[in-house]
Amino acid sequence: MVQQQVVIVGGGMVGLSLSLMLAKANIQVKLLEAIQYPDEQQAADLPYHSSFDARNTALSRRSVEIYQKLGLWDALQQHATPILQVHITEQGGFGKARLVAEQEKVESFGQVIENAWLGRVLLSQVRAQPLIELIDAAKVIAIEQNEQQVRLGYSRAGQQYQLETSLLIAADGRDSYCRQALGVSVDVHDYDQVAIVTSVETSKPHQQVGFERFSALGPLALLPLPGDYRRSVVWPVKKGTEHEWLGEENDQHFLDALQQTYADRAGKFVRTGxxxxxxxxQVLAERQAIGRVVLMGNAAHTIHPVAGQGFNLCMRDAYVLVRFITEQISRGQDMGDPEMLKAYEQARLSDQRRVIKFCDAVVRGFSTKNPALKLIRNTGLLAFDLIPGIKPLIANYAMGLKS
Structure with missing residues (x-):
């Protein structure tokens, strides 16, 4: 039986980032991940190519600041693109809203980074950190806890292992085994949508402008990527229609739909990945702190990507949790104390609820075709663009600086 300070289940982007935050605070971590990563030599030999198939993440300014504090931003920035403007419009509507970084006196509203590069840098840093022990291809098969500790069972390469920890962090995704094993129920709302994700090339340079366009087919986000003419696409469409947009045989059909939605704003859509x-x-855990276990990332809350807030919300959760843990240690107290974890949960609920409510309201509000509601939506977009004081408030919130 091995005793560890902190065990994290789930080595995705949230789990990797959180483990590095803890190590930065001089806290030992054991990180378990179900998939098998390429070994260090394979990863070193595998060249990184900026491809049209790369999925990406929009990092808020707050998330960028966290990576800066971890000393990772210089490496991450090599394949990141700043968002200097955000344009919000509705197809067939008169309202529009625009945010300009220079007017809000900020360097940018955030950075778009390809997941392939973000994951590569995080994994490399985790492997180089002596305070983190990474165990991949490890499937958790049992969890139980008492007042003093959490006991975890996992299988790897046909063998079974057990370990104990005073604090377990479950960051094992939307369908979290840990959450289910602990009997935590979830509130699920199916949006009856499927997100189409890809990268495209346009004839006009993106000039670091991000577009949010509400169309008849769904809310479409078009964000700048490294390379003047490359942009990412996240397009939620009605479930059951996704096959119309997938496959090489539908490339031109997809490009034509983008062209019709955006007209000439991005120039001609000339290539798609x-x-x-x-x-x-939307999947929300009923509780996030369960004894000596805390849910993190999509295990705690999975939300609609319409405003690109999901990962950034998780990063703020992780940052605050590390602060609570380090303060607990500095007082010489139990870092897995259930009361402390409950206090963390309460401290995060306000920010989480605001983001979840906002994203859900945008999806529902722009999904209806009622003419009266469309008039209200477009009037609201005009008000956003014209009334003094609204832009800085919304901009700071979107950047993760008001949480």
Whole structure:
């Protein structure tokens, strides 16, 4: 039986980032991940190519600041693109809203980074950190806890292992085994949508402008990528229609739909990469602190990508949790104390609820075709663009600086 300070289950982007935050605070971590990563030599030999199939993440300014504090931003920035403007419009509507970084006196509203590069840098840093022990291809098969500790069972390469920890962090995704094993129920809302994700090339340079366009087919986000003419696409469409947009035989059909939606705003859509798709639903855990276990990332809350807030919300959760843990240690107290974890949960609920409510309201509000509601939506977009004081408030919130 091995005793560890902190065990994290889930080595995705949230789990990797959180483990580095803890190590930065001089806290030992054991990180378990179900998939098998390429070994260090394989990863070193594998060249990174900026491809049209790369999925990406929009990092808020707050998330960028966290990576800066971890000393990772110089490496991450090599394949990141700043968002200097955000344009929000509705197809067939008169309202529009525009945010300009220079007017809000900020360097940018955030950075768009390809997941392939973000994951590569995080994994490399985790492997180089002596305070982190990474165990991949490890499937958790049992969890139980008492007042003093959490006991975890996992299988790897046909063998079974057990370990104990005073604090377990479950960052094992939307369908979290840990959450289910602990009997935590979830509130699920199916949006009846599927997100189409890809990268495209346009004839006009993106000039670091991000577009959010609400169309008849769904809310479409077009964000700048490294390379003057490359842009990412996240397009939620009605479930059951996704096959219309997938496959090489539908490349031109997809490009034509983008062209019709955006007209000449991005120039001509000249090339598309392979499209990926995944179903969209809101999944909220009833509790996030369960004894000596805390849920993190999509295990705690999975939200609609309409405003690009999901990963950034998780990063703020992780940052605050590390602060609570380090303060607990500095007082010489138990770092897995259930009361402390409950206090963390309460401290994060306000920010989480605001983001979840906002994203859900945008999806529902722009999904209806009622003419009266469309008039209200477009009037609201005009008000956003014209009334003094609204832009700085919304901009700071979107950047993750008001949480």
């Amino acid at each position: 392979k499209r990926f798709c995944f179903p969209l639903s």
